[in-house]
Each structure stands twice: as C-alpha cells, then as structure tokens.
Amino acid sequence: MLLWLVCTYLSLVTASVDDARLDDNGTFKVFRVVPTTEVQLQKMITMFETAKGDDADFWHAPSVVNSTIDVMVSPSFTEKFSNFLKEHGYPFQIAIEDLKKKVHLLLLLSSGSNRICSRMLIEKEGPIKMNVKGVSGKDMVRMHDDTGSFVCRLRMGEYYSYSTIVAWMKRIADRMPQIASVVDIGTSTEGRSIIGLRFGRDTPDKKIVVIDAGIHAREWAAVHTGMYFINTMVNGRETDPKVQSYLENLVIYIFPVLNPDGYEYTRNDRTNPRARMWRKSRSAKACAFDGISNACCQGVDLNRNFDFRFAEIGASRYPCSEIYHGSKAFSEPESRAFSNFLLGLKGRLEGYITLHSYSQLWIYSYSHRKFTYAPDIDDTRRVAAKAVAELGKMYGTKYRHGTGPEIICMLSRYNHDHESRYSSPIFADAFSGGSTDWAKEKLKVKYSYTIELRPAYEGVKVWQDTGYGARKQTMLLSGLLLVCCSQQLTRSKVEATASYF
CATH class of the missing domain: 3.40.630.10 (Zn peptidases)
Structure with a gap:
C-alpha cells in the first residue's frame, strides 16, 4: 500500500491576535532572523515565549541553530527589536517593509478576481492578458468546467472568497x-x-x-x-x-x-495585518484569568479541539492564546x-x-x-x-x-500549567x-x-x-x-x- x-x-x-488595532502612524515589518549559535537560539526562544503578541508575532518559531525565523514586529517595537538583533550579532533582513500595504494589495487583487468569478464566466477566451508585475502569461492558470470553458479565473497567488469557492464546487457537481x-x-x-x-x-x-x-x-x-x-x-x-x-x-x-x-x-480587513494573520475559528468570546486580568478573546484552534488526549500538551486553556483548545473536546x-x-x-x-x-x-x-x-x-x-x-x-x-x-x-x-500571559x-x-x-x-x-x-x-x-x-x-x-x-x-x-x- x-x-x-x-x-x-x-x-x-x-500568529493570530484577537482584534488588535493597527497603528496607522507606523508600519508593521517582517524580520527574517537566523540564530547561528546556541546562545542566540536560546535568547530568541526566550523572546518567543515572553514577548507581547502585540510587539512581536513569531511566524516561524525558533527551533534549531541556522534555521530561519520570521517575526512580524509592530511599529512601536521595531527599533527595540532591531537594536536587540544588532547587539547580539544576529544575521537578519527585513523581508517585508510594510505589511499593511502588502495586505491591502493582496486583498484588492483577490476582490477583483472574486467579482470576475461571481459572474461565473463560461465563454471561451484566449490567453490571459493581465499586467501583473513579475508574472508571465505562462504562469497564469484557470479553472475549467466540463466543456473546457472557464468557470472562473485563477491566478497563482490569488485567493477567493468562501462563497466563490462554494459556488465553483457546486457548479462542478452540477455539470459533472x-x-x-x-x-x-x-x-x-x-x-x-x-x-x-x-x-x-x-x-x-x-x-x-x-x-x-x-x-x-x-x-x-x-x-x-x-x-x-x-x-x-x-x-x-x-x-x-x-x-x-x-x-x-x-x-x-x-x-x-x-x-x-x-x-x-x-480576507475582510485591508487595514489590519493582524486580521489577515488570524488562525482560529470565530466562536464567541471566552474569558479566563491569565495571572494579570480576566482576559476575553474570540476563537478556538480547531486543530487542538479533537478528542485525542485533549488539553494534555501543546495547547492552551487561555482563550487569548492562538492555540486555545476550547472548553472541551469537539x-x-x-x-x-x-x-x-x-x-x-x-x-x-x-x-x-x-x-x-x-x-x-x-x-x-x-x-x-x-x-x-x-x-x-x-x-x-x-x-x-x-x-x-x-x-x-x-x-x-x-x-x-x-x-x-x-x-x-x-x-x-x-509549561502548560504556568503559561504566561504573552507566551505563544x-x-x-x-x-x-x-x-x-x-x-x-x-x-x-x-x-x-x-x-x-x-x-x-x-x-x-x-x-x-x-x-x-x-x-x-x-x-x-x-x-x-x-x-x-x-x-x-x-x-x-x-x-x-x-x-x-
């Protein structure tokens, strides 16, 4: 087999953070960092476990020496984070200068594609002609229906609304x-x-x-x-x-x-990178005392909510954690x-x-x-x-x-039993x-x-x-x-x- x-x-x-507001006066940046020694790795792990999520969101957690770590850094924390990296000798680069702008552009392009797809075009067309920087015509791909005509256009890197995806699947089933x-x-x-x-x-x-x-x-x-x-x-x-x-x-x-x-x-907030980075479901807010206050946040990590050793390890009982396991299995x-x-x-x-x-x-x-x-x-x-x-x-x-x-x-x-407020x-x-x-x-x-x-x-x-x-x-x-x-x-x-x- x-x-x-x-x-x-x-x-x-x-990383996902609940409904935090974007600082419109600054830019969220994504740093790509490479710890090259065990000391550097341990320092980065410490920051990973203790930094406020509003300051530094780790997209790729510290794991081993010479592995890359992607970190989204808030405007108010950028200078401090950059100085920390320089002080301790980390090789790094800024992979994304302005995350808000990237989010806005991506969602703008996607919304345009969804308007096209929502009309469910099925007439046959010639080669795709789109002025997209860095993409040649040979890299453009479309979804086809039963007759070889186009149900909707799909360009690599574009992402469609859920309603468009569902309509597309239903059309496939209807026609085939x-x-x-x-x-x-x-x-x-x-x-x-x-x-x-x-x-x-x-x-x-x-x-x-x-x-x-x-x-x-x-x-x-x-x-x-x-x-x-x-x-x-x-x-x-x-x-x-x-x-x-x-x-x-x-x-x-x-x-x-x-x-x-x-x-x-x-997909629905072009002004807030943190919305684009949401991980969990959108279930109602739940509250728990996190050692400082009674914090309330929305959503559950669905991939921690199944009934296999539920809540035993690697999941959180705090609703504001992005790996919150929910109130009970399922x-x-x-x-x-x-x-x-x-x-x-x-x-x-x-x-x-x-x-x-x-x-x-x-x-x-x-x-x-x-x-x-x-x-x-x-x-x-x-x-x-x-x-x-x-x-x-x-x-x-x-x-x-x-x-x-x-x-x-x-x-x-x-330590699951002693998770700090900001550990992630x-x-x-x-x-x-x-x-x-x-x-x-x-x-x-x-x-x-x-x-x-x-x-x-x-x-x-x-x-x-x-x-x-x-x-x-x-x-x-x-x-x-x-x-x-x-x-x-x-x-x-x-x-x-x-x-x-």
Whole structure:
C-alpha cells in the first residue's frame, strides 16, 4: 500500500491576535532572523515565549541553530527589536517593509478576481492578458468546467472568497454528476455551510480518502492547494490515467476550507495585518484569568479541539492564546461536524490528509509524545519517506518526515500549567488534540498525515503572486497524486500510475 502527496505552493504561517488595532502612524515589518549559535537560539526562544503578541508575532518559531525565523514586529517595537538583533550579532533582513500595504494589495487583487468569478464566466477566451508585475502569461492558470470553458479565473497567488469557492464546487457537481457530488457536513459558528466535493462513485467495496485544508484560517496556500487538486481531478477525468484510476478505484472527499468563518475573517480587513494573520475559528468570546486580568478573546484552534488526549500538551486553556483548545473536546461546530462525518466512514477510511503551511514537513502520528508510534509505523514511515524522496528528486526540496516531536524539535521549556500571559508556544515539540492523531487512534486510519507545505520562494513573498514555474508544477503535483490504499488496486495499476511521475 502506498499513499503520498506532493504539494507545490508557497505559504504563510502566522500568529493570530484577537482584534488588535493597527497603528496607522507606523508600519508593521517582517524580520527574517537566523540564530547561528546556541546562545542566540536560546535568547530568541526566550523572546518567543515572553514577548507581547502585540510587539512581536513569531511566524516561524525558533527551533534549531541556522534555521530561519520570521517575526512580524509592530511599529512601536521595531527599533527595540532591531537594536536587540544588532547587539547580539544576529544575521537578519527585513523581508517585508510594510505589511499593511502588502495586505491591502493582496486583498484588492483577490476582490477583483472574486467579482470576475461571481459572474461565473463560461465563454471561451484566449490567453490571459493581465499586467501583473513579475508574472508571465505562462504562469497564469484557470479553472475549467466540463466543456473546457472557464468557470472562473485563477491566478497563482490569488485567493477567493468562501462563497466563490462554494459556488465553483457546486457548479462542478452540477455539470459533472457522473464523477462529483457536493457534500454538506454541517454549519460553522456564523452559519456557513461546510462544503466539500466527493469524487468517484461511492460503492461499499471502495476505500475512501479524505483531504482537508484551511482548518487554520490564515493558511491560504493550503486552501489554494486543495482547490488545485479539485481542478486536477476535473480536468484529468478523461485524459489522465492517474485521475481515471482514482475515480475507478477510490472515493475521494476534499474540503478546501474547513474553517470558513476564520478564512473569511482573514480576507475582510485591508487595514489590519493582524486580521489577515488570524488562525482560529470565530466562536464567541471566552474569558479566563491569565495571572494579570480576566482576559476575553474570540476563537478556538480547531486543530487542538479533537478528542485525542485533549488539553494534555501543546495547547492552551487561555482563550487569548492562538492555540486555545476550547472548553472541551469537539466544543466547536466545525470540528464536531467534521469528526461526525469521518466517524460515518469508519471501516472504509484508509487515508486522511490535512494540509497546512509552511514548514516543509510530512508529519505522522503521534504528536503528543516523542518516540510514541502507532502499531503500523513501518508502513506509515515508509510511505512518507518515499514521498519526501520523490519531492527532492523533482524540485530539490528538503521536506522532513516524522512525528511532530521528532521533526519540529522545539527547544522551548513551555509549561502548560504556568503559561504566561504573552507566551505563544505555537510550535511546541508535542501537542495533542489534532485531527490526524484522532483519526489514527479513534478510526484506525492507516495513512493519516499532516502535510506542511513548502515555504516561500527566496524569502517571504506571500503577498505577491507565486508563479515561479507554477503551471508545470501545479497541474502535475498540486494535491494527492498517488493513492493506492486498497487491495482492489492491482500491482500493475499501482506501478503504471506511479510511473507517471
């Protein structure tokens, strides 16, 4: 049995802060820092654990010497932070000079695309002609419908509203009922339907694979990757042997936006970078005494809300933390709806993949404790190793695979019971309450993976288009490319499909 996924998009992982207001008199900057000694690393870890979130938001936490750390710094803290780096000899660069301007530009471009897509253009058109700095025509890609006409335009680096994504999926199902159908698994806190697509005829003898993205609101690249996988399935249904094999032998569900409320929140405030960097859901405010005051904040980290060793480690009981686990397991309508959906597939669910960004990691169970594995770890590890190796051959990428504690290797001495008001241990080396560990433990899903997509090209370019050779990569490798997880796939079919790559 073999399961592997190749993801090709730039991405952003950021920190979330509740409804803080932007200082219009200054600019938020993103520093890219590289600790080159253990002393520098420890100093940065200390700042990571103790700095006010309003001062310095760590997009990529300190982990090992010579690894890059991306930090968003507020206008009032910029001089102090810069002086700190110089005083202690850190190599650094300012990766984004004015984050507010980048946010505004990105959302402006996206809103234009959504106006186009909302009209659901289906007439055939010639080559795309858009004056976009740094993007050539060959890097422009569109989504197609059943006739080869354009349902809506998709440019690398543009991101669409949830309503546009849902309309697009419904149109695919309407026009291609023989291969696709809409799945509605429940509603979000704010009343949005959580929509996905099912590919393949659902018969009891077929194994099932489920893919989700966007459980963390800010991770737009994961959403983008999910949409490209849908596009690949649609466009390859008649001509691509691998897609035809999927449709014949498997049932595949994909949910490109599992956290629709949070995703929409990240898109709707052009003046506040912190809104773009929201991570959690948008559930009602909860309050807790944090040692200083009774602090109240909105939202729950949905990937800490599953009933796998809930609230045990690597999650916070404080609502203002971006890794707040919620009042109880499955307290949130989004995680509850998704878990109920997966429970209904128990016994047939062979593969589950959740897409995140951006660390080039291929993570398997379990993440709550180092050197703790599922009984079938050899199979799980073998598949991950093969996928990582293939990625390296194709693109020179350096993904790492392992359990969370093995490969994230955060050196923080974070103590869950004594979390300070401003500590933000996003990338602690162990965490519980995650969806893939829950699926592995509770549903016995054989291939359960968290994929952290590849980082930005030549620094942080998340606010610009990402069209570096994108057409070739995305159409070939923009989602789950090979799933061989049932005995009905003969060895010859597996080898024929694998040879495609």
